[in-house]
Amino acid sequence: MAIDKDWWRGAVIYQIYPRSYQDSNGDGIGDLLGIVQRLPYIASLGVDAIWISPFFMSPMKDFGYDVSDYCDVDPMFGSIADFDAVVDTAHRLGIRVMIDLVLSHTSDQHPWFAESRADRTNDKSNWYVWSDPKPDGTPPNNWLSIFGGSAWQWDARREQYYLHNFLVSQPDLNFHEPQVQEALLDVARFWLNRGCDGFRLDTINFYMHDAQLRDNPPLPKEKRNANIAPSVNPYNHQEHLYSKNQPENLDFLRRLRAVMEPYGAAAVGEVGDAQRGLEIMGQYTAGDDLMQMCYAFEFLAADQPTAARIVDVMGQVDEKAADGWACWAFSNHDVVRHPTRWNLPPAAQRMFASLIMCLRGSVCIYQGEELGLPEADVAFEDLQDPYGIQFWPEFKGRDGCRTPMVWDSDNQNGGFSDARPWLPVASEHLHMSVKAQEDEPGALLHHYRKAIAFRHSHPALSIGEHDRMQAKGDVVYFTRTAGAQTIFCAFNVSETPSDFDLPEGNWTPIGAELGSAHTSADGRLHLGPWQVCLALKT
Structure with a gap:
């Protein structure tokens, strides 16, 4: 595929959650060859690129967002050769391939962490965020984990705490260590050399922490919102001034952009911040030496956006990110699907699909969004997501938006797998399958195709x-x-x-x-x- 360094500007990106897209080998779990099988369908949508959620080696405590080897494919999803097949097939169909890089943390089973935790003097002793306890033995500060409780875990080997902004099994890398940055840039080079066209950067604003480990201040109750974490999570009680969003992060992002530039690759960063998301998006995408795109959570929020709210958000973008570039999404693998979240009738789903294709910025659509799939109701005994298990029943986690894609209505598995799927297929999804909608001229699937084509045929909408x-x-x-x-x-x-x-x-x-x-x-x-x-x- 010819290098076009501006291909990302105004692009429509289709997010694939690989565990739930297509199972090719009958084990109930989606895989890379399943994606290859379905790429002609994706091409029929008219999208410019796919974003594949993590498929790296992982113990799967957080379903691939806990990486134990950045440069290999977990056998659950196939092999490196299967990834090459995804890239080759996608490129033949005119589709670029972006992969989900999780750079802020690894699995505790990553060899880097195994070495780092062994003692305080080994070569990787400073690769993670370690700290002595306070004199009374408690953690070094008040930072909290998004998954609940302290962001610090005691380790008996080093007799120190390590930082984990997410699960205890997801220790944070220390970006203040130059060798860590070099190792991660090498990861980016590895995938770029295999034909990858860019990255979705998980939790991009979490890379750097305050080197002084200062306490986060409390957040007044009237300023709290549940865009990033559910309201039942005490994470919402702090202003995360020091645990993330550090200015030194910009230097690393410039280094990453310099690695990507010769390949014509692009990145979209996930900005996880409930108070300053648009401001950080503006910082991280300003000029030509940082990230091309970022997305914040304003349109991934719980409440359906009113006309006034849409105007407010876009006005803030004009003010805080005038030199940057947004990437808009209404649904993804972390939030309740928007037809359910906003209680949208079919006509409203069409309107919002048209709206997002007319906004300034790029667009991400999430698998099944083009079918209008509602959030699935997953029973507690079927839950897989540790986040949902932790906060059930007030927060049911993310499994309801991660159930398998429905390709046909012939059986309970919806054409996803011949075996029992890792999450049950929602019965209410079956009549909304791709096959059923292909045969119905007025189906939402066709509206998405028309809206994407309309955007591409009018430069004012895609890049204006x-x-x-x-x-x-x-x-x-x-x-x-x-x-x-x-x-x-x-x-x-x-x-x-x-x-x-x-x-x-x-x-x-x-x-x-x-x-x-x-x-x-x-x-x-x-x-x-x-x-x-x-x-x-x-």
Whole structure:
């Protein structure tokens, strides 16, 4: 595939959770060859790239986000040769391949950690974040883990605590150690040399910690939100001023960008911060020497975004990330699927699919989103996610958005596997399978294809600038411009009809395939519930 260093700008990226996409060998777990099998389907969506969640060697305590070998494929998912087959097949179909790099921490079964914890003098003794206890034996500070409780774990071998922002079995790497940075840059080189086109960078703002290990201050109750951690988690009680978001991180990101640049590779960083997400996104994507894209959690939040909220978020992006580039998503492997989270009827799902394809930035869609899959209700006895098990029943974890993809409706496994799947297929998903929707012209799957194609056929939508987004009642509206092309976009984000006027000028209606409204005889727009209006300036 020819090098195009700007391919990521305005791209549509399809996220694959490999455990749940397609099982090719009958063990109930999705794998890399299963992805190869389904790549023609992915190509039919018209997306530019795929992002594959972790498939590296791992004890799977956090389902691959606890890596024990960065440069090998876990046998559960196949082999290095299978990864090469994914890359080769995807490239033949015009699809780029991004992989999920988890750099902030490893598994406690990684050889690096085994050596580091052996004593205080070995060659890797400083590769993880170690600290002596306070005089009373308690942890060195008040930092908390996202998975609940202290972020510090006592280790009897070194008689010190080690830092883990996530599970106890996920010790944090020490990015203040130059050798750690070099080793991780070598990991990036390894995959780039195998044809990888870029990375999704897990918890990108967690890489660096405060070298002085200062306590995080408390967060006033009125400032807390549950965008990053559920409300039942005490993690929300702190302002995470020192445990993450450190300015030294920018230097490492510049080094990573320099490694990626000769390959034309791109990265999208996950910014996990409930208070400063958009600000950090702006910092990490400013200029040409940092990351190309980042996403924060504003549109992954619990409440359906109103017109006013959408305007507020995009206005903050204009203010805090004017020189950066966002990557928008409504669903992913960490949050309740948005049709359930926002209680959306089918018409609303179509509207939001059209909206995200018209926003300035790039787009991630999550497997099954194009089918409109709701969150699956997974019984406690079937839960796999340690996060859900820890906080059940107030928080049910992430398994409900990770159940297997449904390809057909012929059996309870939905065409995902011939064996019992690692998570049960939701019975309510079966009638929404790919096969069922392919045969139904009005299905949501076809709307996603049309919306993606519409974005790609209009440079103003994929790479253009936008004017100041505004809201009138339940209608959010803005214009996108690239060169001589200007497109007006309006979205009724409610079930209440709205009347609306087009801006001054000559406008030609476009987007009929997306249900775009036309002006009526009185020259006004009458937007029905969840309806859009798209018009080209002539």
